[in-house]
Amino acid sequence: MIYTKIKYLDHYRGICPNLDRAIEYLAGCGLASLKPGRNEVDGDRIFINRFGYETKPAWEASFEAHDQYLDIHLVIAGRERIGIADRASMRETDRDEANDGIALEGAAEQYVSMEPGDVLIAFPEDAHQVKVESGGSCQVQKAVVKVLL
Numbered sequence: 001m002i003y004t005k006i007k008y009l010d011h012y013r014g015i016c017p018n019l020d021r022a023i024e025y026l027a028g029c030g031l032a033s034l035k036p037g038r039n040e041v042d043g044d045r046i047f048i049n050r051f052g053y054e055t056k057p058a059w060e061a062s063f064e065a066h067d068q069y070l071d072i073h074l075v076i077a078g079r080e081r082i083g084i085a086d087r088a089s090m091r092e093t094d095r096d097e098a099n100d101g102i103a104l105e106g107a108a109e110q111y112v113s114m115e116p117g118d119v120l121i122a123f124p125e126d127a128h129q130v131k132v133e134s135g136g137s138c139q140v141q142k143a144v145v146k147v148l149l
Contacts (some may be wrong), residue, residue: 001084002121003112006074018120018147022046022072026033031076032145045148052141055080055133058111063104063129065089069146071128073120082120083108083129090127124149137147 002012006060011025029032031050039048055078064086073082091104104127113134122128131140 001123001126002119004119004121005117006119008037012121013109016147017149018042018045018149021069022145022147024071024130026074026145031074034076034143041145043049045095046145048143049140050076050143052139053131054139055131055137058108058129058132061129061132063101063106063108063127065090065104065122065124065127066100066125067099067102070124071120071122072145072147073114073122073130074119074143074145075114075140076114076143077116078121078138078142079113079115080138080140080142081111081113081132081134083111083132084120084122085109085127085129087125089125091128 013020013023017077017104034048041047085106085108092102093105094103108129125128
């Protein structure tokens with residue numbers, strides 16, 4: 001897991017070529033200009049999903065992980081917390097191979113606060129629990145960059 005500010009993303013170049021391309025794209029992209037749904041960057045290697053939701057209490061939010069992709073979480077508007085845990089400490093409850101989705105159950109080891117300008121990069125070993133309220137429920141607009149490893 002990497003938790004940083006968008007202005008420091010360039011420091012994380014060199015981890016993998018697709019992440020480098022995603023960081024380069026984000027440096028020139030206006031997040032607010034992304035259309036709802038899937039935004040193409042480099043086919044299935046790098047794409048951005050933009051969506052919105054209402055945050056909720058942690059006990060209502062679920063954990064997920066991915067085998068093939070890392071996620072770059074960016075809040076465009078609103079605020080949330082994201083729970084993080086070592087995937088190895090979680091119990092798998094469902095798997096969607098076609099969409100690289102793994103549902104998990106367990107406890108968060110820590111929470112990070114996400115507001116505009118914050119970035120969370122979740123790798124395959126990082127179970128992440130999104131949509132968790134921070135100081136009460138609110139509407140969030142978010143972009144998640146999917147980067148093929």
